[in-house]
Amino acid sequence: MTEENKTYIMNLTVADVPWHRLTTAYGRGTDFPTYFKTLWEMNDLDAVKSALYALTTNMEHQSTLWHGTPFGVIFMSRILIEALNKSQQNPIANFLADELLDFFSCILQCYHDGDEMEHADPLPFFSDMLKEEYLWSEEYDEEEDEMRYEEDEVFPDDLFYSFYYYSWQAVLAYRSALEKEVSEKFAPKITAILAVL
Template sequence: MTEENRTYITHLKVADVPWHRLTTAYGRGTDFPAHLAVLEQMKNPKAVKKALYKLTANMEHQSTLWHATPFGMVFLSRILEKALTESGQNPVAHFLAGELLDFFACILQCFHDGDRMEHADPLPLFSDLLKEEYLWSEEYDEEEDEMRYEEDEVFPADLFYSFYYYSWQAVLAYRGALEQEVSPEFAPRWRQFWKGCKGGCADV
């Protein structure tokens, strides 16, 4: 991983991301900031479960990742770090840590599946994902979006592979911090998680 990409990932703010112009499995990422805020608070179990479902269902569907997914993974990595830290004292954090570890394993599998296929090189920079040419319209129009999906190359090849590549780079950027917070209870799952990482987990 380049230092430029690592710095971008670790300094990115929710407000820096034009979520309403990023695709998800069921539309746009407009509601991502609200869902991420609920998870970050780790207070209301029902609200956390609902927000987690909304996020994960929109970030991954049948092994397909979307434009919002790499950005979602940046903030879910930070939330996982906090959840691991508080898991011993906060039952909601404990629940969330376990659920996020499962989701991260799913994202890892998606990355491996995409990497095994013939693919373009990823965009050089994580920030390239937000180039104007890749963003969808400012105003959401369901019919217009559906028409765009009918185009032969709705996502350029390098952009599409970048959904997978940078989703995993987002996790790698926080690997060291996450490892410091893993409790003995979650340690076996954490080791198994990275054991399944194969060659794609090198932090380069």
């Protein structure tokens, strides 16, 4: 991982990302900031379950990752570390940490499966994925988006592979925090994630 990409990942804020212009499995990432806030607060189990479901199903579908996925993984990584830190005192955090570890295992499997196939090189920098040429329209129009999906090259090859490559990088950036986790309950899942990072 380059220092520039790691610095970008560690310093990115939710407000820096034009979520409404990033594709997901079921539309755009417009509501991602609200879902992240719900997960971060960890104070309402039903709300956490609902937000987690919305995020995970939009970020990964049938092993396909989307434009919103690598950016989402950055904030989900931070939420995971927070949930692990609070897991012994907060049962909602305990639940969330367990679920997020499963989700990251899925994301990393998607990356490794994609990496084994022939693919383009990723874009040089994580931030390149937010270049104007790659963003979708400012206003969401479901019909217009569906028409765009019918194009032969809806995502340039290097951009598409970047969805996978930088999702992996977004988890990798938090490797040291995962390595410090000492919870016996989560040790097997964390060990499995570290093994494929």
